[in-house]
Amino acid sequence: MNYEERRPSAPLAPYVKCIWHLRRTYHAGEVGEVLWPDGCQELIFHYGASYSTANRSLPRAFFIGMLSHFHHLYADGEIRLFGVRLLPWGLSALSEKPVRCFNDRFVPLQEVFAPKSADLLPQLERKLADTLDISMAQELLEAFLLDLYAPDRIDPKITRVLAKLYGDPMTYDIARAVRDSGYSQRQFERRCAELTGLSPKRLHKIARFNQARLRLMFQPDLDLHECMLEFGYYDYAHFSKDFKLCLGVTPVQYCKWVRQMAAKLHGSQDVVFLQDEP
Structure with missing residues (x-):
């Protein structure tokens, strides 16, 4: 498997999380990819073997809307992908279509623009x-993307507030976000939903889950109780429920999978995450 993430150029950085490339071979019957809610949306271009969900084949260029639970993608053979991972509010700077209409959907890319x-x-x-x-x-x-880019659709002040809410969910809560935005509670909730397709509460919850997931991804031997408390989960049942909803596995199963993948990729230079950068 070869996977690499790249940071976007400065004009797109407020709206694009990364641009990435994946090349790998899938075998018949195995799950190609597990997609989980991370607050982002994706533009996908894939070549080689066909990609499909459980219900249908996907076109060569498709869009993945905001996810509320895990989804599976399947393939059989060698596949090569280029992707653009948008920040939660990123689509609003690129398209006039209502963001929420794409939630939990995989649609041909031409329907988005x-x-x-x-x-x-x-x-x-x-x-x-x-x-x-x-x-x-x-x-x-x-x-x-720059040809589509219309930053004047979004007030940069609300973008900065949402970036804090999404990027630092453990120290920056919704009450502070509302206060810093200059909106009333109701106005902020409505504006967040318009820009991201999610309520502030749901965006904050997804951000917190992904902070916990990343911690376990890079430290799979971390004590789960310690991780649970660090990210604001006060009982294991709640912690496990979020993992099952978002990834389809328990935290214990996830850590086991991470260790297995780490053993397979030990010493490999073919997987580069933004988190690996100094």
């Missing part, structure tokens, strides 16, 4: 098919 922009997608798909270089792919993807 205005017709003029959607017409450029076939050309972008062909160019991405011809490159194995993530740097070149990033240039192509960013040029496409």
Whole structure:
């Protein structure tokens, strides 16, 4: 497996979490990918073997909306993907379509953007098919995104507040976010839902879960009770319930899987996460 994440250029950084590339081989009958709620949405371009959900095959370019629970993707054979991971409010700077209408959906990418922009997608798909270089792919993807980019759709003040709520859920709570936004409680809830497709409470909860998941991903031998308390879970049943909803496994099963993957990839330079950067 080869996986790499790249930071976006400065103009897109407030709205794009990363641009990534994956190349791996799947075998018949195995789950290709487990997708979990992380507050982000994805633009996906895939080549090689076909990708599908449990119900249908997916087009070469598709969009993954905000997820509320885990989903499986399946493939059989070698596959190569380029992806753009949007921050929770990122789609609002790229499309005028209501964000919430894509929640828990996998849709052809052309349904997400205005017709003029959607017409450029076939050309972008062909160019991405011809490159194995993530740097070149990033240039192509960013040029496409910058053509769509309309930052004036979002007040930068609310973006900064949402970034704190999403990025630091253990020290920055909803009450502080409301106060810093300058909105009333109801106005803030409505604006958050418009920009992210989620209520502030749900966005905050997903952010907290993913902080816990990342801690266990990089420290799978960490005491689960210690991790649970660190991230504001006061009983194991609640902690385990969130893992089952979001990942389909318990925290114990997740840590076991992480250790198994770490053993397989030991010493490999083929997996690069943004969290690995100094």
